[in-house]
Amino acid sequence: MAAGEVVRAKLVTTIPTTREAHVPASTSVAIIGAGPAGLMLGHLLAQAGVPFVILEAQPREHVLGRIRAGVLEQGSVDLLARHGLDADLRERGLTHHGIYLQYEGERHHIDFLDLVGRTVTVYGQQALVAHLLAEHDRIGSTIVFEAKEVQPTGVTDPRPTVTYTHDGVGHEIECDLVVGADGYHGICRRSIPSGEIEVFERSYPFGWLGILADVPPSTDDLIYALHPEGFGMHSMRSLEVSRLYVQVAPDESIDDWSDARIWDALHERLGLEGWQLQEGPITEKSITPMRSFVTSTLQHGRMFLAGDAGHIVPPTGAKGLNSALADVAMLGQAILDHRAGDDTGLARYSERALARQWKVQHFSQWMTEMLHVLHEVPDASARAFRYRSQVGQLDHLTGSVAARRSLAEQYTGLPFTE
Structure with a gap:
């Protein structure tokens, strides 16, 4: 095949009946x-x-x-735009200027746009x-x-x-x-x-139970929460669909988590005075190990x-x-x-x-270790020490412009050309 020749075989498009595309014996x-x-x-x-x-x-x-996944860095958005592949993203993506960090009954906003002049976009991988x-x-x-x-x-x-x-x-x-x-x-x-x-390789002693729920998000930006019972997170897929997570043991069965139990855990870990988590029908739920x-x-x-x-x-x-x-x-x-x-x-x-x-x-390791509770540590005093040190870490992060800027720089994405 000559250099620069574009393959023009038809793509399989029929669902569920498929047929094989014409595939050349040689390609680049x-x-x-x-x-x-x-x-x-x-x-x-x-x-x-x-x-x-x-x-x-x-x-x-x-x-x-x-x-x-469902969050695109600024570099990913720019890559799609440069190549004319962002039409659906521009129509359906949700631009976010930051995230919330929640702990000890308080919620703190980290403003990416103010700190580093960049944003992220919620747009599901699907x-x-x-x-x-x-x-x-x-x-x-x-x-x-x-x-x-x-x-x-x-x-x-x-x-x-x-x-x-x-x-x-x-x-x-x-x-x-x-x-x-x-x-x-x-x-x-x-x-x-x-x-x-x-x-x-490294495996973590916890997993995420994630759900999709047909309910508008209860927040404008993503919420990451440290709670004594474990991590909780509120994300979204659209203005009509919420994506939420709770920390669980990696070997737990999804069958042991009824919808009511999931919502109870989310209310406990994300709950805040003056703020209400809205519930809706759960359309998908699964447990993902962390590694x-x-x-x-x-x-x-x-x-x-x-x-x-x-x-x-x-x-x-x-x-x-x-x-x-x-x-x-x-x-x-x-x-x-x-x-x-x-x-x-x-x-x-x-x-x-x-x-x-x-x-x-x-x-990713830093974010994970800062926001998840190690229930597996057998000594109660050691568990309490670790949790208090996580609170101290979050206190420093939310109180320091330099620390917030470092988080914003990394969360919105390192350059693709390094």
Whole structure:
């Protein structure tokens, strides 16, 4: 296939009956995974005329139904706007100038716009994926859903291949580069020899029970609350739908949490004199364990990892989706430079992306440890000491302009070009 030729095979669009797109035997970039990272990278390549194929293990309706993060940093919003992918975001996104930190019966506002001149936007990952997919439909991108037994091979050779099966038929794609945007459980990271990659991981002794409720938000900005019974959070997905969380043990069963018990916990942890949490029908609820995870490299030969394939953060700092978009912003430009004859960006991609990611990991860990209660500490005095030190930390944060500015700088997002 000639350089610059755009793949124009029809995308599978029918739900639930799907049919395979016409997939070329050779392309420039094989992207494994149709989450936000893979879909966004596809658009960056398409706009530069770079041929690509996206392979996704799950059905299209499963991809569209995955409920994930919902806060975009300023850099993520700017990236979408620069590439003309923000129409739905501008219509449905909710711009927020800051967050509330609540503890000891008081609520304090951290004004990002005043502190650093930036904002964040509440816009669910589910909506972003739907919009990016619709735009791929419009331009005729080649995306294969339900691609099974995907396997990148020969990634240290000049022309890697990716094999997969679809409807029981085997296929092979030869490419210049492979991008693993296939998440924590994907094949790309696991295909790197153990001696070539190291994993750094930490699990937390708590999880988040999250709900979606059909009720307008009871707050104008997100609320993060430290309470003796555990963390609580009030977020939103729209002006009609609220997203709320409570800290629970990671091994608890969602079956043990009735709707009434959930609302009782939310009222207790978010309650404030003169403020009322409004209840509504709960349409979705689940428990998510909390963990941190980073790989030692995001590159093996001509294969590059992006997003959850290479790193995961606890959701407290709202960094997962934004980290994935930061990765592909760097990687997309590096691929374009590579096609122009400059491999500097590809050679430095892993180093640059991981340098940014470790800063993000620190912020996410800091937010998590400041706002969650360690019920697992057996000694009552030690538990009380830790809780009082968390209150002291929050007192310093809310009372110091320098500390608030540091939080605002990191929450609204580090540059995508570090």
